[in-house]
Amino acid sequence: MLGRALLYLAVIAVVVWVLAPFAWLVISSVSTRAALTSKPLQWLPAHLDVSNYIDIFVGGGSSTSVHRSVRAGALNSVIVAGLATLTSLLAGSLSAYAVSRLRFRLKGAFLATMLATQLLPTVVIIIPMYIVFRSIGLLDTVFALMLADIAIILPLITWILKGYFDGIPSSLEDAARVDGCTRAGALFRVVIPLSSSGLAASGLFAFIIAWNEFFTAFILSSTLRSKTLSVIVAEFSSKVGVDYVAMATAGVLTSLPPVLLALFFQRYIIQGLTAGAVKG
Amino acid sequence: MRTTGGPRTPRLSIPGWSTWLDRPGFLATLLLVPTVVLVFGVLLYPILDTLRLSLTDRVLSIPASGAFVGLANYLRALQDPEFRAALGRTFYFALVTVPVETTLGLLIALLLDQRFVGRGFVRGIIILPWAMPYIVNGVMWKWILNANYGALNALLQQVGLIDHYRIWLGYPSTAFNFVILANIWKETPVAVILLLAALQTIPRELYEAARVDGANAWRRFRAVTFPNLRPVIAVTMVVKTVWALKEFDLIYVMTGGGPANATNVATFYTYLTTFKFLKFGYGAAMAFIIVLLSLVIAFFYVRLIAPREVAE
Numbered sequence: 001m002l003g004r005a006l007l008y009l010a011v012i013a014v015v016v017w018v019l020a021p022f023a024w025l026v027i028s029s030v031s032t033r034a035a036l037t038s039k040p041l042q043w044l045p046a047h048l049d050v051s052n053y054i055d056i057f058v059g060g061g062s063s064t065s066v067h068r069s070v071r072a073g074a075l076n077s078v079i080v081a082g083l084a085t086l087t088s089l090l091a092g093s094l095s096a097y098a099v100s101r102l103r104f105r106l107k108g109a110f111l112a113t114m115l116a117t118q119l120l121p122t123v124v125i126i127i128p129m130y131i132v133f134r135s136i137g138l139l140d141t142v143f144a145l146m147l148a149d150i151a152i153i154l155p156l157i158t159w160i161l162k163g164y165f166d167g168i169p170s171s172l173e174d175a176a177r178v179d180g181c182t183r184a185g186a187l188f189r190v191v192i193p194l195s196s197s198g199l200a201a202s203g204l205f206a207f208i209i210a211w212n213e214f215f216t217a218f219i220l221s222s223t224l225r226s227k228t229l230s231v232i233v234a235e236f237s238s239k240v241g242v243d244y245v246a247m248a249t250a251g252v253l254t255s256l257p258p259v260l261l262a263l264f265f266q267r268y269i270i271q272g273l274t275a276g277a278v279k280g
Numbered sequence: 281m282r283t284t285g286g287p288r289t290p291r292l293s294i295p296g297w298s299t300w301l302d303r304p305g306f307l308a309t310l311l312l313v314p315t316v317v318l319v320f321g322v323l324l325y326p327i328l329d330t331l332r333l334s335l336t337d338r339v340l341s342i343p344a345s346g347a348f349v350g351l352a353n354y355l356r357a358l359q360d361p362e363f364r365a366a367l368g369r370t371f372y373f374a375l376v377t378v379p380v381e382t383t384l385g386l387l388i389a390l391l392l393d394q395r396f397v398g399r400g401f402v403r404g405i406i407i408l409p410w411a412m413p414y415i416v417n418g419v420m421w422k423w424i425l426n427a428n429y430g431a432l433n434a435l436l437q438q439v440g441l442i443d444h445y446r447i448w449l450g451y452p453s454t455a456f457n458f459v460i461l462a463n464i465w466k467e468t469p470v471a472v473i474l475l476l477a478a479l480q481t482i483p484r485e486l487y488e489a490a491r492v493d494g495a496n497a498w499r500r501f502r503a504v505t506f507p508n509l510r511p512v513i514a515v516t517m518v519v520k521t522v523w524a525l526k527e528f529d530l531i532y533v534m535t536g537g538g539p540a541n542a543t544n545v546a547t548f549y550t551y552l553t554t555f556k557f558l559k560f561g562y563g564a565a566m567a568f569i570i571v572l573l574s575l576v577i578a579f580f581y582v583r584l585i586a587p588r589e590v591a592e
Contacts (some may be wrong), residue, residue, distance in 0.1 A: 010391055018405055021465060022412070024431050025420045041434035091314035098311040102304040110312070117323055123547050124567040127525040128329035129322070151322035158315060183307055191317055199435050212413040212550055214529045219555065232417040234533050237419040240338065251416045262411035266404060269411075271469065274477045 004085035022255070027051075029107075036244050052249035066236065066243065070250050072224040073232040077254075079142050080217070080228055081210035082148035088157045092197075096161035097187050103168065117256040122215045125151065130137045130219055140222045148216035153206040160205065163200025165191060197268065205272030208245050208258040228260050229254040327571075334564035341558045353565030357521065363566060365541070368550035369456070372572075375544060376522035377463050382517050384464070385471020390501075393479045403476070410469045418533030423461035425449055425534075433437070449535055452542030459534050459543055463527065471516050478512040481507070521579050525570060546570055 018238070028036060029052065031045040055067045099111060129148060130139070138144045172194070173186040181189060192199070214230040221227045227235075233250050236242065262269050320345055338346040357363050392403050409417070424431045427447040436442045451453045490500045493533065527546045531537060537544035537552070544552075547570060554563030 005395055007391070007394060011398070013397060014388055014391065015402055015405065017465075018408060021420055021424060022408060024424060025416075028423065033420055041429070041431065041440055065400075087318075090490065091318055094311040095315035102311075104305050104308040104312075113324075114319070116575070117319065117337075117523045119577070120323075120327070121547055121567070121570050121574060123528070123550050123554075124330050124564075124571045125323055125326040127333060127560055127564050127567065128326035130555075131329075132326075147318075147322050150318050154315060154318055157322075175389040182507075185305075196348040206413055212415075214413070214415050214532075216530075224503050228542075230371075230413050233413075233419055234415045237422060237533060238536070247419065248423065251419050255412050255416045258411040258413065259408055260381070262303075262407045263404060269407060270477060271471055273410075273473055 012210045022259075025248050025251055025255075028244060029252045031245060033243070033245055035258075049245070052246050053253075054260070056249065056253065061175040063096070063248075066163075066246050069227075069232050069236070070225060070253065073227055073229040074141055074253065076224075076226055077211060077228040077230075078146075080145045080149060080226075081207055081213075083142075083208045084146045084153060086202055086209040087146070088150050088154040088206055089199060091155035092154055092161055092202070093192060093199065094187075096165055097191060099158070100162050100165035101173075101183075101191075114158055117151075117155045118159075122152070124161040126219050127218060129216070133220060139220060140226050142226050144220045145217050145226055145228065148220060149213055152213060152216075154207055156209070157202045157206050160272055161195065161198055163275045164195045164201075168194050171270055197271075200265070201268035201272040201275070204268050208261060208269070211258050291508075311577070333561050334568050336561045338564075339558055340560050340563040346561070347516070348503065353562050354569065357569060361542075362544075363546070365547055366544050366546045367569075369398050370525055370545065370546040371464075372456075373460060373527060374521050376460050377467065377524050378517055378520045381464055381471050381520060382513060384468050385516070386475055388472045389479055390505075391477035392476055406469050406472050408469070409466045410473070412466065413528035414466070415533055417462060417466045418530045421458070421465070422449065422474075423536050425458055438537045442489070450539055452540050455535050455539055456543045458532055462530055462534065465525075467520065467523070471520070473514050474512055475509060478509050482508045485501055518577055518580055522574050525574050525577075545581045 006159065027044065030048045030050055031042075032049050035042045052067070055064070056070050062270060099107060120275050126148075129144075133141075134138045136170045171183075172184075173190050176186045176190045181236045189211055202268055212230065213228075214234065217226075217228045218234065229250070233247070233254050237247055308373050323527070330372060335348055335350060336352075337349045388406070392406070404461045412420075425448040427433070427445060427450060428443075432448065433442070433445040437445065445569065446454075448458050484506045486508075488501055490504050526547060527545060528551065531545055531548045532551075535543040537548050546566070549568065550563050550566040553559050553566060
C-alpha cells in the first residue's frame with residue numbers, strides 16, 4: 001500500500017516537473033501584463049487575453065512589428081525545415097538503400113562518416129559556410145539556411161532509414177526481380193512502399209530537428225527575409241523592456257509544431273530517436 | 281529462340297541502361313551521389329576549410345590577412361587563459377549534466393516501466409521537453425528565473441523559502457547552475473526514452489527466473505536490469521557528452537556568457553572570437569580543438585554503437 005502511494009507520488013512529481021515550466025509559458029501567453037507583474041504573483045489570470053495570438057494570426061490595426069516578425073519567421077521556418085526535410089528524405093532513401101542492400105567499396109567509411117557528422121559541433125562548419133555564402137551572395141536567404149539544415153539531418157535520415165531497409169526481407173525484392181523488375185524498380189515499387197513508417201519516422205524526426213535548429217540560422221540570417229522563428233524569439237527575449245506576454249506567445253507558437261508532432265506521432269519519434277542515437 | 285525450358289529472364293533481353301542499373305557498384309554510385317554531394321559539399325568541405333583557416337591569421341575585417349602561420353593559433357588558444365577557462369566550464373557542464381541526466385533518466389524510465397493508472401499519458405508527455413526548440417527552452421527558463429517577475433521567485437516567496445526576490449541569473453555562482461538546470465529539464469527525456477525502450481526489450485522470463493531464485497527487487501535490478509541496460513547507458517552517456525561540448529543556444533539566450541564570464545563555455549567563446557571580433561583564423565583553431573575533443577569521444581561512440589556495421 002505504502003509502495004503504491006510512493007509510486008504515485010513519484011509519478012505526480014515527474015508530471016509536474018515536465019509540465020509546469022511549459023504550462024507557465026502557456027499561461028503567461030494568455031495573461032495580461034498587469035497580472036504577470038503583480039506581487040504577489042497572480043498565478044492564473046482573471047480573464048484570458050488572447051489578443052497577441054489574434055494579432056499574430058490576423059494582423060490588423062493593433063499588430064506591431066513584433067507580430068509581423070513572428071509571421072515572417074513562421075513562414076521562413078516552415079519553408080526551411082519543410083524543404084530541408086523533403087530533400088533529405090529523397091536523397092537519404094536512395095543512399096540508405098545502397099548501404100542496406102548493395103556491396104560497394106568504402107561502405108564502412110561512408111557509414112562511419114555519416115555517424116561521425118552527428119557529433120561535430122556546428123561551430124566548426126559555420127565559419128567556412130559563412131565565408132562561402134557571403135562570397136556568392138547567399139547570406140540571408142532561406143536557401144542557405146536549408147542547405148545548412150540538410151547537412152545536419154541528411155546523415156541522420158540515411159542512418160535511420162538504413163535500419164528500416166535492413167528489416168525488409170530481401171526475398172520480397174528477389175520475387176519482384178524474378179517478375180522482371182530491375183533493382184532500381186524494386187526499390188521504388190517494393191522497398192519504399194514497405195518502409196512508409198520508416199519514412200514517416202525519419203521525416204518527422206528530421207523536421208523537428210530542422211525546425212529547432214538555431215545556431216546556423218542565427219549566423220546566416222540577418223533580416224526577416226530569412227530569419228526563422230527561433231532567431232526571432234531569441235532576439236526578442238534579449239531586448240530591454242520586453243513585452244513578456246508577446247514573448248511568451250511567440251515562444252508557445254514556436255514550440256507548437258514540434259511539440260504537437262512529437263505528441264501525436266510519438267511512436268514514430270521514439271523509433272527515430274532510438275534508431276538515430278542507439279543503433280543495434 | 282531458346283530451345284531449352286525454364287523461366288525466361290527478361291532482363292537479358294533488355295540491354296543497355298537497365299543492365300547497367302542492375303550492376304550493384306554502378307547503382308550504388310548513382311544512389312549515393314545526391315547524399316555524398318550534399319553532405320560532403322555542405323559539411324565536409326567546410327570542415328576541411330576550417331582546418332585550413334585555423335592555420336592562417338585571417339581576420340575578416342582586414343582584407344590583407346590570411347597568411348599561413350602554422351600551428352600558432354592552436355598554441356595561442358591553448359595558452360589563452362580565457363579559452364582555457366571556457367574549456368574548463370564546458371567540462372564542468374558535461375561532468376554535471378551527463379551523470380545527472382543519465383541517473384534521473386534511468387530512475388524515471390524504471391518508474392514508467394511499472395504498472396499504474398495513466399501510464400500511457402505520462403509516457404506520452406515525457407517527450408515534450410525534447411521536442412521544445414532549444415531557444416524557447418532558454419527563453420522559458422529565463423522568464424521563470426526573472427529577477428522581478430519570475431515564477432520561481434514568486435513560488436519560493438509564497439511558500440516562505442526566501443524573503444526577497446533573487447537575481448538568479450545575475451550572480452556567477454548561481455547563473456551557470458541554472459543554465460545547467462534548464463539543460464537537465466530539456467535533455468533528461470532523451471535518456472528516459474532510450475532507457476525505457478531498452479527496458480522493454482528485456483525478456484520478462486529473466487525477472488521470473490530471478491524471482492523464483494528468491495532475488496529481491498534490488499538484486500533483480502543488479503542481476504537482470506542493469507547488465508541488460510549497460511550498453512544503452514554507455515551510449516547515452518557518450519552522446520550526451522558530445523552534446524554537452526556543443527552547448528551554445530541556452531547560453532546565448534539565458535546569459536550571453538555572463539555574468540562576469542561565468543557561463544562563457546568553449547563554443548560561446550569561439551563564437552565571440554569569430555563573429556564578434558572577426559578573428560576567423562583564431563576562432564577556427566578553437567573550433568577545431570573542440571572538434572578534436574569530440575572526435576576522441578566520437579571514436580568510442582562509433583566503436584560502441586556500430587562495431588559490426590563499420591567493420592564491413
